Amino acid sequence: MTTLRSLTVPIGELSATIGLLEYLVLNDQLAWIRSGEGLVGFGETARFTASGPERFADAQQWWLKLSGDAEVQNPLTVPGSGLAAFGSFGFSKRSPFESRLIVPEIIVGSRDGIAWITQTTADPDAELSLASAQTALAHYLDVIPVAREADPADRILPGILSEAEWKNAVARSVAHIKAGELSKIVLARDIVASLGSPVSAAQVLRELALRYRSCWTYSVDGLVGSTPEMLIKVENGVARARVLAGTLDRATAPADDPDYPQRVLAGSDKQRHEHQIAIDSLTRHLEPFTSSMTSHSEPFVLELPNVWHLASDVSAELAPGHDGGIPTSLALVEALHPTAAVCGFPTSVAGELISELEHMDRGPYAGPVGWMDAAGNGEWGIALRGAVIEDPHTVRLFAGCGIVAGSNPASELAESWSKLRPMLEALDLDRAVGAVQGS
Structure with missing residues (x-):
């Protein structure tokens, strides 16, 4: 299993009006938001999939191994900061749906007035710094979301x-x-x-x-x-x-x-x-x-x-x-x-x-x-x-x-x-x- 490296850096307070909503620009966005706070993810550094009755246990075993081996730099003690994964699991143990855990390349997080950016990489030679995280985030945000209007064919x-x-x-x-x-x-x-x-x-x-x-x-x-x-x-x-x-x-x-x-x-x-x-x-x-x-x-x-x-x-x-x-x-x-x-x-x-x-x-x-x-x-x-x-x-x-x-x-x-x-x-x-x- 690849060893991940992760860096979390505090950033300025987000807009009190829209919070994380300004980061919702991609159609393949990872997100968990309530009252403008939470986590928004971009890209993908690692993924695990499983189905069947053991899907939760298998995912937990993968996560404990991955996170235990990772090199994590996180000055915050805020839940959700540091190395984190988004997940979705099938309702039924009989479903062929592939339950999944996804570790994004970039996470922007906000909680109780504290905001941060986390960058995670599997590349042992990649630079990890506030500048590298901001550059990676800017790449994802360099997308103008296309607004959709009601269509007569809907x-x-x-x-x-x-x-x-x-x-x-x-x-x-x-x-x-x-x-x-x-x-x-x-x-x-x-x-x-x-x-x-x-x-x-x-x-x-x-x-x-x-x-x-x-x-x-x-x-x-x-x-x-x-x-x-x-x-x-x-x-x-x-x-x-x-x-x-x-x-x-x-x-x-x-x-x-x-x-x-x-x-x-x-x-x-x-x-x-x-x-x-x-x-x-x-x-x-x-x-x-x-x-x-x-x-x-x-x-x-x-x-x-x-x-x-x-x-x-x-x-x-x-x-x-x-x-x-x-x-x-x-x-x-x-x-x-x-x-x-x-x-x-x-x-x-x-x-x-x-x-x-x-x-x-x-x-x-x-x-x-x-x-x-x-x-x-x-x-x-x-x-x-x-x-x-x-x-x-x-x-x-x-x-x-x-x-x-x-x-x-x-x-x-x-x-x-x-x-x-x-x-x-x-x-x-x-x-x-x-x-x-x-x-």
């Missing part, structure tokens, strides 16, 4: 299942639940944006990051989106997660009823039941890695531009493992994925039923996406509210809904459209464009 096409077929799958899911086989299943559907002019991934990312500042906007190898759900964040031995389950569309809400989301979400037995299943699933799998854990006794209503969610935050002190070390973020990802929030409960039963009813390979959708550094820190969201850019004219969008005994197929279909809205808006597509044919 169309929204059905995915694997038509709307009618998907509603039938929801009804079949409810029947399985009422038969006592499981208590919840998360059923996803896809649609396809067929574009008359090439997609601008950088423009999509900027739109998402501006509109959904409280979400985590991500980009890894054509997987783009803005997720409201944090699977796990590890920072200096403390793990945190944000669990969402229970959704209400803002587009159909009465304008003169400020208590509407609290009453309809928090006051709904169906929504609270779905939420509690997700919380219990996460805390049960996280507990073996912790010395203490806290979570909200009552969920709160998270307000996003398109929907409201029932949400709970969980934090935990990580306990040393058998080797005396604190578990890495990727070890926790392996233990937690898939959660009930994106699969169902029991997860083994729900997973089998998902394969039967969805008729599609989710690929990276609803899988872990994020970053990790050489110090054991990392942030891994769940790849929701996103899409896969299959080619410059084809973007596949995904959305999923939690199905429980009280679910109604028509209501779940409407909820799926509310979850598709962020990506449709970022692509400058109206749901009515081309009408979803075949539905």
Whole structure:
């Protein structure tokens, strides 16, 4: 394995107005941004891919070896500084999708008013300095992003299942639940944006990051989106997660009823039941890695531009493992994925039923996406509210809904459209464009 060399240098404070957004210029951008802060990656110095049940363990073994052998110069103690990798993992252990970790050549990072640039190379003779990092960054930024406008040829096409077929799958899911086989299943559907002019991934990312500042906007190898759900964040031995389950569309809400989301979400037995299943699933799998854990006794209503969610935050002190070390973020990802929030409960039963009813390979959708550094820190969201850019004219969008005994197929279909809205808006597509044919 090649030995990497990495240098991190603090730079001037970024613009308080747009932060890292000014660095989103490339269509093959690596990104993890929330409220203007995070990490943006350029180029590629190292890559690992794997699929199957051992994809997390194999990736962790590769990363521990690579980062352990690397020569890292990092004067900062900020999570995400120094040697770091972006990652995206397939939802299913059966998926042929190649999960990946990517070490960029250049990372620009920003956190709590501190900004830095990291350059990483596999060339033992390459110069590493602030000047070399700035020169490399300038090369990537020497690109004028092409703005994309709505095209008359843009169309929204059905995915694997038509709307009618998907509603039938929801009804079949409810029947399985009422038969006592499981208590919840998360059923996803896809649609396809067929574009008359090439997609601008950088423009999509900027739109998402501006509109959904409280979400985590991500980009890894054509997987783009803005997720409201944090699977796990590890920072200096403390793990945190944000669990969402229970959704209400803002587009159909009465304008003169400020208590509407609290009453309809928090006051709904169906929504609270779905939420509690997700919380219990996460805390049960996280507990073996912790010395203490806290979570909200009552969920709160998270307000996003398109929907409201029932949400709970969980934090935990990580306990040393058998080797005396604190578990890495990727070890926790392996233990937690898939959660009930994106699969169902029991997860083994729900997973089998998902394969039967969805008729599609989710690929990276609803899988872990994020970053990790050489110090054991990392942030891994769940790849929701996103899409896969299959080619410059084809973007596949995904959305999923939690199905429980009280679910109604028509209501779940409407909820799926509310979850598709962020990506449709970022692509400058109206749901009515081309009408979803075949539905």
